[in-house]
Amino acid sequence: MRNNTAEIVDIAAQRASNISRLKRFYSEMILIRTVEQTLLDLFSEGLLRGTVHTCLGQEASAAGVINALDKDRDIVCSNHRGHGHYLAYCADVEGLIAEVMGLPQGVCGGIGGSQHLHRKNFYSNGILGGMSPIATGFATAEKSKNSGAVTVVFHGDGAMAEGAIYESFNLAALWQLPILFAVESNKYAQSTRIESEIAGSFLGRAEAFGLTAAEVDGNDVLAVNDAATEIVSNIRTGKGPAMLVLDTYRMGPHSKGDDDRNPQEIESHRDNCPITRTRTQLDADWCDETKLAATAKVDAVVNTLKASRGRTD
Amino acid sequence: MTTYLASLQTSLHNAFEADARVVLLGEDVLDPYGGAFKVSKGLSTDFPNRVMTTPISEGAITGVAAGMAMRGMKPVVEIMFGDFLTLCADQIVNHIAKFRGMFNDQVRVPCVIRTPMGGGRGYGATHSQSLEKMFLGTPEIRIVAPSHAHDPGEMLAKAVLQAEEPILFLENKLLYPMSLAESEGAINVEYWDKESGYPTAIVRNHSLTAADVTVVSYGGMSRVILPLLEELAEEEISVTAAFPGSLQPLPIDSLIMAASESGRVVIAEEGTEAFGWGSEVSALLGEHLYGKLEAPIVRLAAKSRVIPAAEAGEEDALVQATNIEDAIMGLLV
Ligand SMILES: Cc1ncc(C[n+]2csc(CCOP(=O)(O)OP(=O)(O)O)c2C)c(N)n1
Numbered sequence: 001m002r003n004n005t006a007e008i009v010d011i012a013a014q015r016a017s018n019i020s021r022l023k024r025f026y027s028e029m030i031l032i033r034t035v036e037q038t039l040l041d042l043f044s045e046g047l048l049r050g051t052v053h054t055c056l057g058q059e060a061s062a063a064g065v066i067n068a069l070d071k072d073r074d075i076v077c078s079n080h081r082g083h084g085h086y087l088a089y090c091a092d093v094e095g096l097i098a099e100v101m102g103l104p105q106g107v108c109g110g111i112g113g114s115q116h117l118h119r120k121n122f123y124s125n126g127i128l129g130g131m132s133p134i135a136t137g138f139a140t141a142e143k144s145k146n147s148g149a150v151t152v153v154f155h156g157d158g159a160m161a162e163g164a165i166y167e168s169f170n171l172a173a174l175w176q177l178p179i180l181f182a183v184e185s186n187k188y189a190q191s192t193r194i195e196s197e198i199a200g201s202f203l204g205r206a207e208a209f210g211l212t213a214a215e216v217d218g219n220d221v222l223a224v225n226d227a228a229t230e231i232v233s234n235i236r237t238g239k240g241p242a243m244l245v246l247d248t249y250r251m252g253p254h255s256k257g258d259d260d261r262n263p264q265e266i267e268s269h270r271d272n273c274p275i276t277r278t279r280t281q282l283d284a285d286w287c288d289e290t291k292l293a294a295t296a297k298v299d300a301v302v303n304t305l306k307a308s309r310g311r312t313d
Numbered sequence: 314m315t316t317y318l319a320s321l322q323t324s325l326h327n328a329f330e331a332d333a334r335v336v337l338l339g340e341d342v343l344d345p346y347g348g349a350f351k352v353s354k355g356l357s358t359d360f361p362n363r364v365m366t367t368p369i370s371e372g373a374i375t376g377v378a379a380g381m382a383m384r385g386m387k388p389v390v391e392i393m394f395g396d397f398l399t400l401c402a403d404q405i406v407n408h409i410a411k412f413r414g415m416f417n418d419q420v421r422v423p424c425v426i427r428t429p430m431g432g433g434r435g436y437g438a439t440h441s442q443s444l445e446k447m448f449l450g451t452p453e454i455r456i457v458a459p460s461h462a463h464d465p466g467e468m469l470a471k472a473v474l475q476a477e478e479p480i481l482f483l484e485n486k487l488l489y490p491m492s493l494a495e496s497e498g499a500i501n502v503e504y505w506d507k508e509s510g511y512p513t514a515i516v517r518n519h520s521l522t523a524a525d526v527t528v529v530s531y532g533g534m535s536r537v538i539l540p541l542l543e544e545l546a547e548e549e550i551s552v553t554a555a556f557p558g559s560l561q562p563l564p565i566d567s568l569i570m571a572a573s574e575s576g577r578v579v580i581a582e583e584g585t586e587a588f589g590w591g592s593e594v595s596a597l598l599g600e601h602l603y604g605k606l607e608a609p610i611v612r613l614a615a616k617s618r619v620i621p622a623a624e625a626g627e628e629d630a631l632v633q634a635t636n637i638e639d640a641i642m643g644l645l646v
C-alpha cells in the first residue's frame with residue numbers, strides 16, 4: 001500500500017516536471033518558429049538579401065539537444081540551418097535578426113549573415129561538413145584542458161556524405177573525445193531525397209568507428225531532450241564520442257522558396273510538427289498566450305531594427 | 314536575345330545530343346530543380362540516364378568525373394558554388410592535373426569542372442568568392458571564364474566535346490540572367506583567339522585605332538565594365554576592354570595588342586588583390602611593354618578580407634564600376 005502511494009507520488013512529480021519542461025521547450029520552439037517566419041516575411045518584403053534556411057518543423061532538435069547542454073561551458077557548432085540552434089543556445093532574437101538583415105547590431109556586425117554566426121561558444125558555418133573537424137578540434141582542446149566541456153556539432157542528413165565527417169569520427173574515437181555528432185535527418189538535402197544521398201545507415205556508420213549511437217523521434221521534444229541529456233552526461237564522464245540521429249522533417253522550403261516537393265507529402269507531416277505535438281500536451285490557452293508573447297517580442301525587435309535601418313541608410 | 318544561362322543550358326543539351334559519352338554529375342541537378350543555378354534544367358528529362366545527381370561529396374565527385382574521363386567518357390561535373398572548389402582541390406591539383414604529365418603523356422583527363430563564382434548576392438563569406446587564384450599557376454589545367462561579351466555556350470561545347478585537357482569552367486552568378494552583349498550603339502564587340510575555342514572578347518566604345526585606356530578583365534566583371542564603357546563613350550573617353558576567355562593559359566599576345574592600343578592599362582578582377590591573375594597579367598604586360606607604356610599599370614581587385622553579407626560591406630569589398638572609372642580617369646589626368 002505504502003509502496004503504491006510512493007509510486008503514485010513519483011508519477012505525479014514526473015508528470016509535473018515533464019509539464020514544466022514541455023512549457024519551457026514550447027516557449028523556445030514557438031520563439032524559433034516566429035523568428036523563422038518573420039525572416040521569410042522580411043525576405044519577401046525585400047528587407048533581407050542573400051539566403052535564409054529556416055528550421056520550420058525541426059525546432060525540437062534545437063530545443064531538445066541544446067537544453068541538454070551546460071550552456072556556460074559546452075560548445076555548439078552549427079550549419080547553414082542554424083537559427084534554431086542559435087536561439088535555443090542564447091535566445092538572442094535581436095542579434096540574429098539584425099545579423100540576417102545585415103545590420104551593425106547583428107551578432108557578427110552583419111558581416112557573417114544567416115549562415116555565419118558566432119556568439120560565446122556558438123559557431124556556425126555554411127560549408128557542409130566543414131565544422132566537423134573544427135568541432136573535433138574544440139573537443140580535443142577541451143579534453144586537454146580538462147574543462148569538462150562537451151562539444152556538439154549539428155549536420156543534416158545530406159551533409160553526412162562529406163568525407164571530413166568520417167575523418168573526424170575516426171579521430172574522435174581514437175582520442176575518446178567529448179563530442180556529440182547530432183544528425184538532423186529531415187529526409188532531404190535541398191531537392192534531393194535521402195535515399196539518393198546516403199547508403200547504409202547513420203547508426204551503422206557510427207558503430208563502424210566505435211561511436212555510441214542512438215536514434216530518436218526528433219519531433220518529440222521530450223524524447224530528444226531525454227536522449228541528449230543521457231548521451232551528454234555519458235560523454236562528460238569520459239565515455240567517449242557519440243552520435244544522436246534525430247528523425248524529423250523540413251516543413252518549409254530549403255531556403256527562400258525553392259520547394260518542388262509534393263504539397264500533399266508536406267501536409268502529411270503537419271500533425272507531426274513538434275510544436276503541434278507539444279501543444280496537444282499542454283493547456284491550449286497557455287500556448288496561445290505564449291505564442292502571442294513571442295510574436296509581440298519578435299515584432300518589437302523587427303520594428304526597432306526597421307527604424308534603425310531607416311536611420312543608417 | 315539569349316541569356317548567359319540559356320546559352321549554357323542549350324549548349325549542354327546540344328553536347329548531350331552530339332556525343333553519347335557526355336554525362337553530367339552534380340548536386341541537385343535533376344529536374345524539376347535542375348541545379349542550384351538551373352544550368353542543367355531540362356537535361357535529366359531528356360537524358361535521364363546521363364544526368365547523375367550525387368551526394369554532397371564535392372571531392373569525390375570531382376575525382377569520379379576524372380576517373381570516368383580517363384576511361385573514355387566525357388563527364389561534366391557541376392560544383393554548386395565555386396567556393397566549394399576547396400573541397401575538390403586535392404583531386405584537381407594532385408590527381409587530375411598530374412596524370413598526363415606524370416604518366417609521360419600516356420593518358421588524358423578530359424573532364425570539365427563547371428562552377429559559379431562571384432559575389433553581389435549577399436550570400437556572405439563562404440558563398441561569394443572568386444577562388445580561381447588557388448588554381449591559377451597549377452600546370453596542365455585550363456581555366457576558362459566566359460564574360461557576357463562571350464558566347465558561353467560555345468566555349469562550353471568546345472570544353473566538353475573537343476578538349477583533351479581538364480578544364481575548370483568558371484561561370485558567374487550575376488551573369489546568369491543577363492542577355493549576352495552584342496555590338497550596339499557605341500559598343501563594338503569583336504573576337505580574337507577564335508581558333509583556341511576560348512576567344513578573347515575585345516569590347517570597344519570607339520572605332521578608333523588608338524584608345525585612351527585599355528581595361529583587361531574577365532568573367533563577371535563584364536557586367537560592370539560594359540555599361541561603364543557606354544557611359545564613357547558619351548564623355549568621348551575611348552576605352553578598349555579585353556576579356557580573355559581563357560585565364561590560363563593566357564592569350565598574352567592579344568593582351569599586349571589590346572594594351573598597345575592605349576599604353577594605359579587598368580586590370581580589374583573580382584577575386585582578392587595580390588598574388589592573383591591581375592598580378593600575373595600586370596607582370597607580363599610590364600615585361601613585354603617595357604618602356605612603351607604611358608603610365609604604370611593600375612590593378613583593381615577585391616579587398617583582402619572576407620566578403621561581408623551586408624550589402625554596403627559587400628559593395629565596399631568588391632570592385633565596383635566607380636572604382637574602375639576612377640582608375641581610368643586617374644590615368645588620363
Ligand atoms: C560543401 C557544401 N556543399 C554544398 C553546399 C550547398 N548546400 C547548402 S545546404 C545543402 C543541402 C544540405 O542538406 P542537409 O545536410 O540534409 O541539411 P538540410 O538543408 O536538410 O538541413 C546544400 C547542398 C554547401 N553549403 N556546402
Ligand SMILES: [Mg+2]
Binds near residue numbers: 186189
Ligand atoms: Mg536534410
